[in-house]
Amino acid sequence: MPTRLLGPGTNQVDRDFFNDGIWTLGHEPRAEQVWDNLRRNQKTSAAMEAQFRAIIEAVGENPEREGLVRTPLRAAKAMQYLTQGYEQDINEIVNGAIFESENDQMVIVRHIEMYSLCEHHLLPFIGKCHVAYLPDGKVIGLSKIPRIVDMFARRLQIQENLTKQIGECVQNVTGAKGVAVVIEAKHLCAMMRGVGKQNSDMVTSVMLGRFREDSRTRQEFLDLIRS
Numbered sequence: 001m002p003t004r005l006l007g008p009g010t011n012q013v014d015r016d017f018f019n020d021g022i023w024t025l026g027h028e029p030r031a032e033q034v035w036d037n038l039r040r041n042q043k044t045s046a047a048m049e050a051q052f053r054a055i056i057e058a059v060g061e062n063p064e065r066e067g068l069v070r071t072p073l074r075a076a077k078a079m080q081y082l083t084q085g086y087e088q089d090i091n092e093i094v095n096g097a098i099f100e101s102e103n104d105q106m107v108i109v110r111h112i113e114m115y116s117l118c119e120h121h122l123l124p125f126i127g128k129c130h131v132a133y134l135p136d137g138k139v140i141g142l143s144k145i146p147r148i149v150d151m152f153a154r155r156l157q158i159q160e161n162l163t164k165q166i167g168e169c170v171q172n173v174t175g176a177k178g179v180a181v182v183i184e185a186k187h188l189c190a191m192m193r194g195v196g197k198q199n200s201d202m203v204t205s206v207m208l209g210r211f212r213e214d215s216r217t218r219q220e221f222l223d224l225i226r227s
């Protein structure tokens with residue numbers, strides 16, 4: 001467990017990063033993975049922390065004021081968490097969870113919560129993602145599809161590209177006869193600033209293979225995600 005691996009001279013900041021290292025891996029990691037993560041996080045975070053401090057000053061605030069003293073560190077950690085997809089690797093995420101199956105019927109994982117940051121304003125876009133595929137002798141572990149969604153969502157993105165990346169990744173990993181992805185999301189950059197539209201959302205889709213070629217397959221998917 002984290003506290004057992006940390007040495008006696010470890011301070012609170014180290015503990016915070018260490019615990020984040022555990023959190024980002026999402027499962028019980030090996031000790032050396034944890035230390036690698038810790039070192040990488042500390043290095044990136046020191047630079048990011050200085051930049052967040054500069055932003056706080058630039059908006060006219062005093063970074064030494066009590067409520068803001070640890071804010072650059074917190075903001076750096078939050079930004080690292082929200083962009084951890086750059087550090088992740090598809091093979092580690094799938095972890096070999098591809099299983100032989102004779103089932104060739106549509107598999108859908110729907111209503112996957114999704115949080116990303118738009119690459120134009122660094123503001124969140126939030127919504128849900130539906131992913132379907134038509135197996136061709138192989139199925140993928142259920143949890144791996146939301147993990148794939150998270151990996152790409154935790155990068156700076158536009159929604160159209162995120163949708164495509166998820167679709168192509170699921171296609172490559174499963175070798176499916178077809179993959180469909182729909183994302184419905186609200187963009188804070190169009191809500192809390194800019195055009196200021198609170199009730200609109202953006203819907204993007206990617207249809208590959210059988211979903212693109214066969215309108216009945218596509219329609220079945222669309223009906224099932226709305227049912």
Ligand SMILES: Nc1nc2c(ncn2[C@@H]2O[C@H](COP(=O)(O)OP(=O)(O)OP(=O)(O)O)[C@@H](O)[C@H]2O)c(=O)[nH]1
Pocket residue numbers: 118119120157158159160187189190193194195
């Ligand atoms: N297509 C697409 N556009 C996005 C996405 N996220 C944000 N945008 C848009 O990116 C555009 C950037 O336009 P700019 O004119 O360069 O930036 P801006 O002056 O901040 O634009 P406004 O938001 O209209 O105030 C805006 O229209 C945003 O709404 C996305 O995921 N997909």
Ligand SMILES: [Zn+2]
Pocket residue numbers: 118119120121122123187189190
């Ligand atoms: Zn934006």
